Amino acid sequence: xxxxxxxxxxxxxxxxxxxxxxxxxxxxxxxxxxxxxxxxxxxxxxxxxxxxxxxxxxxxxxxxxxxxxxxxxxxxxxxxxxxxxxxxxxxxxxxxxxxxxxxxxxxxxxxxxxxxxxxxxxxxxxxxxxxxxxxxxxxxxxxxxxxxxxxxxxxxxxxxxxxxxxxxxxxxxxxxxxxxxxxxxxxxxxxxxxxxxxxxxxxxxxxxxxxxxxxxxxxxxxxxxxxxxxxxxxxxxxxxxxxxxxxxxxxxxxxxxxxxxxxxxxxxxxxxxxxxxxxxxxxxxxxxxxxxxxxxxxxxxxxxxxxxxxxxxxxxxxxxxxxxxxxxxxxxxxxxxxxxxxxxxxxxxxxxxxxxxxxxxxxxxx
Amino acid sequence: xxxxxxxxxxxxxxxxxxxxxxxxxxxxxxxxxxxxxxxxxxxxxxxxxxxxxxxxxxxxxxxxxxxxxxxxxxxxxxxxxxxxxxxxxxxxxxxxxxxxxxxxxxxxxxxxxxxxxxxxxxxxxxxxxxxxxxxxxxxxxxxxxxxxxxxxxxxxxxxxxxxxxxxxxxxxxxxxxxxxxxxxxxxxxxxxxxxxxxxxxxxxxxxxxxxxxxxxxxxxxxxxxxxxxx
Numbered sequence: 001x002x003x004x005x006x007x008x009x010x011x012x013x014x015x016x017x018x019x020x021x022x023x024x025x026x027x028x029x030x031x032x033x034x035x036x037x038x039x040x041x042x043x044x045x046x047x048x049x050x051x052x053x054x055x056x057x058x059x060x061x062x063x064x065x066x067x068x069x070x071x072x073x074x075x076x077x078x079x080x081x082x083x084x085x086x087x088x089x090x091x092x093x094x095x096x097x098x099x100x101x102x103x104x105x106x107x108x109x110x111x112x113x114x115x116x117x118x119x120x121x122x123x124x125x126x127x128x129x130x131x132x133x134x135x136x137x138x139x140x141x142x143x144x145x146x147x148x149x150x151x152x153x154x155x156x157x158x159x160x161x162x163x164x165x166x167x168x169x170x171x172x173x174x175x176x177x178x179x180x181x182x183x184x185x186x187x188x189x190x191x192x193x194x195x196x197x198x199x200x201x202x203x204x205x206x207x208x209x210x211x212x213x214x215x216x217x218x219x220x221x222x223x224x225x226x227x228x229x230x231x232x233x234x235x236x237x238x239x240x241x242x243x244x245x246x247x248x249x250x251x252x253x254x255x256x257x258x259x260x261x262x263x264x265x266x267x268x269x270x271x272x273x274x275x276x277x278x279x280x281x282x283x284x285x286x287x288x289x290x291x292x293x294x295x296x297x298x299x300x301x302x303x304x305x306x307x308x309x310x311x312x313x314x315x316x317x318x319x320x321x322x323x324x325x326x327x328x329x330x331x332x333x334x335x336x337x338x339x340x341x342x343x344x345x346x347x348x349x350x351x352x353x354x355x356x357x358x359x360x361x362x363x364x365x366x
Numbered sequence: 367x368x369x370x371x372x373x374x375x376x377x378x379x380x381x382x383x384x385x386x387x388x389x390x391x392x393x394x395x396x397x398x399x400x401x402x403x404x405x406x407x408x409x410x411x412x413x414x415x416x417x418x419x420x421x422x423x424x425x426x427x428x429x430x431x432x433x434x435x436x437x438x439x440x441x442x443x444x445x446x447x448x449x450x451x452x453x454x455x456x457x458x459x460x461x462x463x464x465x466x467x468x469x470x471x472x473x474x475x476x477x478x479x480x481x482x483x484x485x486x487x488x489x490x491x492x493x494x495x496x497x498x499x500x501x502x503x504x505x506x507x508x509x510x511x512x513x514x515x516x517x518x519x520x521x522x523x524x525x526x527x528x529x530x531x532x533x534x535x536x537x538x539x540x541x542x543x544x545x546x547x548x549x550x551x552x553x554x555x556x557x558x559x560x561x562x563x564x565x566x567x568x569x570x571x572x573x574x575x576x577x578x579x580x581x582x583x584x585x586x587x588x589x590x591x592x593x594x595x596x
Contacts, residue, residue, distance in 0.1 A: 044494050072493040073502075079494040085487055089509045098505075102496030148495045 002026070002152055002184060006042055006052035015039070015049070015208040021152075024200025025178045025185045027216075034205040036188040040154050043186065044079050045072035056151045073102065078145025078183070080155040084137040086129035092140050093125040099148025109149035110181065118180070119143045119173055135166035142173060146181065153177070153185045159194065167194075174198055196220060196236045196275040217321065233278040233313060237321035241268050249294070254320035259347075260294040278313060281325035282346040285335055295347040297323060304337055312337075316345055323347075370570075374563050376542050377550035378570055384458060384546055385526035388466035389519055392473060396518060399470075400477035421532070422471040430535025433464055437536070460537035461544045465526035473522040480514020481507070513589040520582040524575055547571055 002021040008014070015035040019026075028036040041047040043054055045061065048069060054062040056077075061070050078099070086095050096112070103109060116122050119139045129137060138158055145153055155174070159167045171194070177185060178198065189195055195202060199216035212219050220236045239254035241264060250264040252272070259274070266272055288296060299318030306312040312332045316323045323345045327337070337343070370378065402408070403415055421429045437444040437454040444455055454460035484507055492502040530548035537544040539553055551567050554560030 046490055046494070071498075072490070073496050073498050075494075076496060077494060079491065081487070081491060083487075085485075085491040087488060087492070087506060089506075098492070098497075099495035102498075102501070144495065154494075 002043070002054075002056050002186060004039065004043060004052070004054050006039060006049045006054070008038060008042070008047075008049035008052070010038070013208060017203075017205070017208070017210050019203045019210060019213050021184055021186055021203075022201055023182065023184045025174070025187050025198045026201040026203060027195050027199040028186065028188045028203050028205060029190065029195050029199075030205035031190055033207075035208040036190075036205055037156055039205075040079075040156050040186060040188055043075075043152075044077055044154055045070060045075050059151070076103070076107075076149065076151050078148050078150035078153040080138070080141050080145045080153065080158045082157045082160050084129075084134075084141045084161075086132075086137055086140055086144070088129050090128075091125065092121065092127050092129065092132070095129065095140055096121075096125075096143050096147055099144060099150075103149040107149045110146050112147055115143050115146050118176055133166070134162050135169045138162065138166075138170050139173060142170075142177070146177070146183070150183060153183050155185060155187045157188050157190070159189075159191075171197060192234065193275065196234070197273060233324050233326065234275050235278070235322045235324045236273055236275050237323070238271055239274055239320070240271050241266050243268050255318070257297050257318065257320040259297075259320070276323060276347055278324035278326040280348050281323060282348075283314060283316075283325050283327055283331070283335065283337065284344045284346060285341075287344055288346060291346065293346045293348050297345045297347065299323060299343065299345055301337060301339055301341045301343060303339060304332055306332065316343070318345065370566060371563060373541065374550065374567055374570075377545055377547050377567060380458060380461075380542070380544075381527055381546040384462045384465055385523050387459075387462040388469060388526040389473075389523045391462070392466040392470055392522065393515070393519055396470060396473040396522070397477055397515060400474045400481055400518075403474070404478045404481040418474050419471045421468050426468065426529070426531025427535050429468065430464060430532035433460075433467070433532065433536040437463065454537070456537050456540060456544065458537075458543055461529075461533050461546060462526075464532040464536045465529040465546075466522075468529045468532050469522035469525035472525055473518040476518030476521055477511065477514045480511040480517075483514075484510045513586045516585050516589065517582055520578050520585075524578045527571070527574055527578075 001023070004021070005018040007016050013033075013035070015038055017035070017039060028039060030036055038047065042049045042052065043061070049064070051064045052062060053060070053065070060068060061075050062068065087098065090098070096116070100109070116125070119142060121136070121139050121143060124132060124136060124140065129140070132140065141158070159170055162170065174185075174187070175198065178200065187198060195216070202213065202216050202219040203210055204212040204219065217236060220234070237254050239252040239259050242251040242253050242258075244250050244263070248263050250261050252259040252261060252264070254274075264272065287298070297318045297320055299316035302315040302317045302322070304312060304314050306329050310328050310330070312327055312329045314325045314327060314332070314337055316325065325345055331337070399414070399418060403411065403418075435441050437447070437460065439445070439448070439455045447454070452459070454463050488510075489502050489506055492506045493499075497505065528548060529546070530552070533544065533546060534549055534552075539545050539549045545553065547567050547570065551564045554564040554567070
């Protein structure tokens with residue numbers, strides 16, 4: 001468990017935050033300039049805040065009240081930087097084991113063979129970083145952080161410098177890290193898709209303050225945390241793969257509600273996370289008939305939010321989990337959409353974009 | 367080397383010895399100074415920078431005379447060192463001191479440039495992986511600035527081989543003791559019939575300078591490739 005309380009001024013910008021990061025991936029989420037990197041650098045000891053206290057478990061890393069400030073090399077954290085920062089003069093193997101040289105003896109560390117296997121970097125060991133692709137570099141950087149036997153892993157937008165294909169290559173490794181490694185991870189991101197896939201806990205930031213924090217499912221169903229506004233709003237639900245049909249459709253099940261998706265690679269029995277974008281959801285007061293959409297989820301309206309524009313955001317409680325729908329204010333009035341009203345969410349199956357479909361933690365570990 | 371007379375050979379051997387010592391002794395000091403100038407902030411930094419570069423700008427004779435004042439038999443530093451058995455005045459060590467000081471700015475410049483080219487974020491990364499500061503320097507900074515250090519060392523060696531003005535002013539032109547190649551060429555040209563020996567020493571100078579240059583190129587391309595991580 002990481003606990004952070006910080007106050008820091010940098011010119012016009014003031015950071016004032018306090019949060020706790022339980023095991024799993026805690027995502028610091030917000031647009032650039034919201035203070036995410038400042039927080040991570042303060043935790044790493046690369047920046048000393050004006051005031052604050054940072055502790056991992058029982059060990060205090062920083063306490064400005066008592067004047068305690070551990071230097072970066074004594075904090076035992078693994079930092080995965082945006083640009084990898086591999087040592088160019090060392091081989092991949094030497095990079096991986098660099099932190100191990102300095103890790104205190106007798107500390108339970110990850111088994112190197114398992115880490116190398118998990119990250120798929122075995123064939124790269126004798127190469128030098130200059131010859132690796134962006135994705136390979138980032139995998140080595142993850143391994144290097146992990147093998148330093150850290151108490152906590154920090155990742156500052158580790159995918160931001162990669163193209164879409166490379167992102168898709170790295171994301172599963174962070175999921176494995178979250179699900180298979182006991183080290184908590186503090187992960188900085190401004191991508192809603194990344195957050196939906198990875199986060200166990202979310203700390204949403206705006207202009208140096210926390211706007212919302214809590215378990216991922218809860219926070220994500222609140223569209224107001226999204227820095228990009230209603231347009232990018234979406235809900236996350238967990239669904240279990242039931243079977244693959246012959247016509248290329250995969251049947252899933254979420255809270256007793258069947259969900260059909262075009263071909264999902266996961267095997268039956270596996271649980272995956274689905275992100276349903278609010279603008280891909282239509283609402284109907286009665287069960288629709290003669291409709292091409294495959295997925296219709298019944299639910300009860302939780303809340304209707306309207307802003308200055310013509311749009312409105314409707315939150316639905318359904319057996320499958322929270323669902324968000326973006327409709328017009330006119331529809332809200334004509335259909336009489338209000339809290340407590342029963343209605344049906346029609347999800348265009350094409351609306352469930354492949355990059356939003358991710359693997360969730362096994363249900364048993366929750 | 368049969369074609370060199372004993373007097374000429376003595377000048378060549380002395381020059382090599384003086385330049386090697388000048389380079390080796392000033393190297394650690396040069397790395398430290400370059401690191402301080404590149405990375406640290408401290409009062410008097412500009413003063414140190416000026417002091418290091420002074421021999422490059424002053425007439426060599428002036429540098430030599432200042433050395434004589436400071437390190438000569440009557441100089442305050444010279445007398446203090448005399449007591450613990452270190453002599454510079456009219457001794458080959460004095461020639462090495464003069465050559466080292468004259469070559470120092472070139473060495474520091476080369477090393478400083480290579481330190482400024484090292485990405486401090488790599489050093490931060492090493493720190494987050496648990497490396498204490500001295501280890502960060504040894505395992506990350508030092509290997510990455512190795513080309514600069516080698517270039518600086520070779521440059522300093524070549525400069526020391528050619529040093530004349532400060533050396534002759536400080537420690538004179540004593541055969542076998544302080545008569546390095548440039549001093550010997552100068553001396554030969556002062557006497558009738560000295561053109562032959564002078565010419566042979568000129569050839570040696572050119573060969574040594576070329577060899578140093580080629581070695582420096584070969585080493586730095588090799589090291590640069592290694593450091594670039596390819």
